Amino acid sequence: MDPAVSWTTGHPAMKILYEDNHLLGIEKPVNIPTQEDASGDPDLLNLLKVDIKERFNKPGNVYLGLVHRLDRPVGGAMIFAKTSKAASRLSDAVRTRKFAKSYVAVVHGQPPQQRGRLIDTLLKDERTNTVSVVAKGTPGSKEAILDYHVLGVSAEHGLSLVQIELHTGRPHQIRVQMNQLGCPLYGDQKYGAHINKPGQQIALWSLYVGFPHPVTKEPVDLVSSPPSQFPWDLWDSRTYSQIAENLVSSSSM
Template identity: 75%
Template sequence: MTQHLSGSNEPLDGMSKRFEVLYEDNHLLGIVKPVNIPVQEDATGDPDLLNLLKEDVKERFNKPGNVYMGLVHRLDRPVGGAMIFAKTSKAASRLSECVRTHSFHKVYLTVVHGKPPASHGRLTDTLLKDAKSNTVTVVRKGTPGGKEAILDYTVLGSAEGYSLLKIDLLTGRSHQIRVQLSSIGCPLYGDQKYGASVNRPGQQIALWSALVGFPHPVTKEEVELISLPPQTHPWDLWSKELQKKAIR
């Protein structure tokens, strides 16, 4: 088992300080995604992570021409944390297969308003996305265009009207965690889209990609990238030790 903890590695080969490197070899690049940067180009035209990483690799390794960087999974723009990118098309293809066969493991930490009805449980819903408004809703099973969404949650602690949850994501639907938790009366802290009635404009959404695990596409060794959220409110209501222990 290979584990890489956020903050435990120095930047590699003069890596730009824009990104914290969790793992890098000839096949993969694992980083901590900064919040509020889109993963890929969107309608805003703002700098996106995929192109920024291509530029960084091109500069560090003095590569001529275009640099390949494969997007294997996504995080919403306001969400930060561990992400893995493929530096070759073969690695991208094999990691995408891991996603399809559910051997690609994703764990999130989130802070929600209130407390779920049970200390742990599974949420299974059908979600329907409206591309025009970029919103997702829970709909009846069998609704045309609806997709099944499944996650497991564990309540790690509660304080000041909030709860810290560990989320094991079993499907990768758009806005899944945000929509499913809001649907049970526990919208995410700072989520303006699915919790506007209890959040204030300007609050940073409290959702973090804490662990990404997968078999290495070449060596087959199990790799885990681990990142903990910043110790700012509301994350600082719980210790880093609790958060670290929960995701391992």
């Protein structure tokens, strides 16, 4: 298996985390949309279809199912389905919460507790592509639930490293809920513009994705560590590998 997908469109090579006849797991680069959007920029889904077609010399259209999404500025572990059957079964895993997603984020300030659960009601404005916290029962709103765990604090920079487990998959969920908590994500221009500087890269990374294989039922674990640059490098790289090891270990129990 090739360790990376090399684009012919000028994008950097992309690391392949897992691949077989049913699945393709990759490390999403930052600032590429997951699927086609209003910007018209090349998107991950279509770039991967082109790559599969070229690597395997496939005739006609290539099927690739989108199972979950990452916001455009967010990078890290992501899984795609190479067959409609795999896509359907992974969608079932998402619905029945057998599909685990764990993120790391660097946030401003320090959450009030070392560990906590956030439950909010979110409403998306499709016109502005923004999400807000609203009163429960607001038409069109959906409940959002996440757990967070503070892993470290950099008092010098006023930043905290947080691990986040999603129990629902709402648009911009982590960004909105952490901002509502009073701890906006470092670099988030949409929900932390009052404290972040233009040009800063959002510090949110998909560290781990785990689920039962749609055919073999064996556990599949995708792990991706954030880049060794500020603010991620305020903490030792072993911090991220240790979190991932714990997640993989717990998934096999």
